[in-house]
Amino acid sequence: MEKETFTVSVYSENNVGLLNRISGIFLKRHVNVESLNVSKSEIDGVSKFTIVIVETQEATRKIAGQIEKQIEVIKAYYHKNDETIYQESALFKIKSSLLFDERQIQNIIKESNSEIVTVSREFFVLSKTGRRNEVDAMHDLLKPYGIMQFVRSGRIAVTKEEMPISALLKEFNQN
Structure with a gap:
């Protein structure tokens, strides 16, 4: 598989130490982070990490899955350049x-x-x-x-398609 540029978007609670654990996931897999930005998101109390890597789609999928295993992480998505602004x-x-x-x-x-x-x-x-x-x-x-x-700065990005994170959080908060 060919390597390409991916933007990994991670929605999480804002907790101390999470950035360190997320960067450790990239370190273990020997994946260089090209760009990193952390900011508040469109959802109150939820932070958004925007991480740019050059990797295969399969490796990126696995990384996003591993990031989601972190307790504070709500959801991790990954997108190709043509899927984001x-x-x-x-x-x-x-x-x-x-x-x-x-x-x-x-x-x-x-x-x-x-x-x-x-x-x-x-x-x-x-x-x-x-x-x-x-x-x-x-x-x-x-x-x-x-x-x-x-x-x-690091990359800031929004997806062209609607992100289901708001609906996911709304459903999560109702349970």
């Missing part, structure tokens, strides 16, 4: 003089649909939201000018 965010810190001295920097900002977040005498910060390849492309364009600092 996803974005990443990145911040670039660059020397302020370049903003005025290098015309190409202004073109990069305009063409990449990025946004200037702040400007000081020493530096300015750009924000870019998009797919990983768009953030990577902007990084490659800015690198020759000198990036003082760079940080990117």
Whole structure:
């Protein structure tokens, strides 16, 4: 089977130590986590882990099943890229003089649909939201000018199809 990119969505109670146990599942299987984001979900009191891996569908299915065995985990889903709508965010810190001295920097900002977040005498910060390849492309364009600092978020994603998690929780709470 061929490896592809999967987004694993894990709905859970917000408990200390769960992230450690989930990461241990990937460690035991020698699977590298490409991206990780944890936030509150659309359901009060429920957290959502969004984990990106490159693996076979069978291995991803097994990983999701193993994650679901954790007591605090309500449900784990996995989706291919074409089944989700996803974005990443990145911040670039660059020397302020370049903003005025290098015309190409202004073109990069305009063409990449990025946004200037702040400007000081020493530096300015750009924000870019998009797919990983768009953030990577902007990084490659800015690198020759000198990036003082760079940080990117993990993937955030929603599925194209309706997620049955809300109905599942409603049914669970009625029992």
